[in-house]
Amino acid sequence: MDAIDRNILAELQRDGRQTLTELAERVRLSVSPCHRRVRALERAGVITGYHARLDPNALGLGFEALVFVTMREATRESIQAFEAAVADIANVVQAQRLFGDPDYLLRVVARDLADYQHLYDERLATLTGVQRLNSTLVMRSIVEDRALPLSI
Numbered sequence: 630m631d632a633i634d635r636n637i638l639a640e641l642q643r644d645g646r647q648t649l650t651e652l653a654e655r656v657r658l659s660v661s662p663c664h665r666r667v668r669a670l671e672r673a674g675v676i677t678g679y680h681a682r683l684d685p686n687a688l689g690l691g692f693e694a695l696v697f698v699t700m701r702e703a704t705r706e707s708i709q710a711f712e713a714a715v716a717d718i719a720n721v722v723q724a725q726r727l728f729g730d731p732d733y734l735l736r737v738v739a740r741d742l743a744d745y746q747h748l749y750d751e752r753l754a755t756l757t758g759v760q761r762l763n764s765t766l767v768m769r770s771i772v773e774d775r776a777l778p779l780s781i
Contacts, residue, residue, distance in 0.1 A: 642776035
């Protein structure tokens with residue numbers, strides 16, 4: 630990966646909807662070589678997809694909680710079952726397995742406190758292998774969906 634590839638990535642992180650012509654112009658390439666580089670970055674797995682960023686508040690999902698999960702045991706079966714169950718909960722918008730204690734960090738969105746309490750009681754607290762859940766409510770997001778730093 631060279632400086633031109635990094636430039637392409639920086640531009641796509643900034644605006645993934647720009648046309649190939651606009652991208653080529655911004656990175657100072659003609660369209661064909663720019664297109665080849667983008668396709669090569671996609672095939673190499675550097676570019677994993679394109680998406681729209683949505684405003685959770687505009688969609689009625691302005692309540693956010695971080696949930697720390699401690700597992701009862703860390704067997705392969707319990708981990709696989711837990712992770713599969715978490716992946717099926719649409720309100721869990723991010724899930725990370727951690728080293729140490731706690732075992733997982735979940736980022737959960739809901740309409741309001743009552744909606745979160747229902748989700749907590751009916752789905753999160755019933756997950757297989759969970760010993761303890763500890764929630765903290767998000768007051769305000771400071772940095773979110775930041776582009777990855779690229780050395781250019």
